[in-house]
Amino acid sequence: MDFNRRPLTLRPHKLPFRRHLTRAAVALIYREGDDGHPELLFIQRARREGDPWSGDMAFPGGRMQPEDATPRAAAERETLEETGLDLARHGRFEARLSDLVTRHHSRWRPMVVTPYVYCWQGPSAVAANHEVERVVWISIDHLAARENQGKLSWRTPIGTFKLPCCRYQDCCIWGLSYSMLRELLGRKAIG
Template identity: 80%
Template sequence: MPELLSTLRPQKLPFRRRLTRAAVALIYRRTKDGGVELLFIQRARREGDPWSGDMAFPGGRMQPEDATPRAAAERETLEETGVDLMRHGRFHARLSDLITRHHSRWRPMVVTPYVYEWQGKQPVTLNHEVERVVWVPLDYLAAKENQSRLPWRTPIGTLQFPCCRYQEYCIWGLSYSMLQELLALDMISQ
């Protein structure tokens, strides 16, 4: 793992400091049978939220009290799930910046993902932003037969977005992109 981290060069957007910033945590844990699971949240269903009910990684926008985007990912994860990465997480790496938009506006926002290994036993405590937490086996997420397409209607026609379906959940969009980078790096050996 240390060799991989020393060669990891995530893409950093050169103008990221001029835009609104957000950060998320990709949290994995090892299972008793030697497998690896990745934590996803299902966003609470709220009117007016374009990603209402979607699967995501915990995280959110930076606040003035956040010294770094990584600190924002840790704070937001604690607020949304009760998972304390400062005490029970082992930081591994930063992944590439991604660009998206604010929920209610078309202004761009940069999202930075951070990878942690969960080493705690504490129960999850969800806040109003999260409907549930789902641990998904990494082998399942990596399997080609579990990849699919999500049809998305737009004014110009239906687009087909890549996704991974797990039980009744669909992982797509930014979360899917982050997942694909994580899987391509093969940084979580099983």
Template identity: 65%
Template sequence: MALIPLRRPRKLPFRRQMTRASVALIHRQNQAGGAELLFIQRAHRDGDPWSGDMAFPGGRLQAEDRGPFAAAIRETLEETGLDLSVYGRFERRLSDLITRHHNRWRPMVVTPYVFEWSGPDNFTQNHEVQTVVWIPLAHLGAPENQSVRPWPTRFGTLRMACCRYQGHCIWGLSYQMLQEYLKHRSAISKP
């Protein structure tokens, strides 16, 4: 049986003219042989609209970064202590997503990168991270764990798709990245 061709990640044509950020989707095999994906829970901070949310490690590009790939590696090291340049194997890039700056309505492009982790679990969280969680992929992909999160806006309450795990809620951009990652993983594992 032929493999379904994978859709190329979408690159926004105007991304170089906008503020850029990147994140790392990091997966590993656990001791039981199952795959799991790393998430951080953002620290609670006044004025941060995503305070306490589940996310992938990452952040905005800085002047010293050679590009979004380098920013994902740097931000992961800063936020979690995990050194992707030593223990991470880069696999692929996912589609660009557009969001806004935390406190402004200016658009920002976020590029996700997928890595396989083969290093130790020595986390050294910085002030931006409340906790680090490995979540089994079987849980993340199971239909019974998909839910809806109400999100109040000044125009009314939106019902946002999400995945729930032990009191955590993965939604928004992180949920969109997760869904693309799971589709890619499913496509390459089919016979």
């Protein structure tokens, strides 16, 4: 990563059983902003009936398909489909972060999500598809600032939980995306 030109210091955690579960992958894409400071790309998921993460902030990505040779290839394909950003042509792969376990959207079966970090070196135009309500680049400084951290009340059938999050304008980054963001920020000294 280019934040301070220091390499990642920790090895990502790889789940030993990941090959036996459904796999998904996402791309954490950063670039130099107009002010010279790094910013990270997020998508806001399109709002859909029955989708529990409808409208949430996320990183582009999705489930592996038979044509994907690796989870990283899935992250690149899904990013191209969702945003029009061609990571194979204009992205510089930098790192793999730790595997995370979640569940399928409509089922309770576990799914392993692997995040990959890229530096974007291409054109600034983005072409969001039907799965994406909007694409936004957020300053790393904003994402790291203590005053933008908070708690999100998340209601479940067994009670309400207070989950950590990062607030940006009218949006909230939480859940897996927040965990990936924290790992990324924790691995780099951002200046």
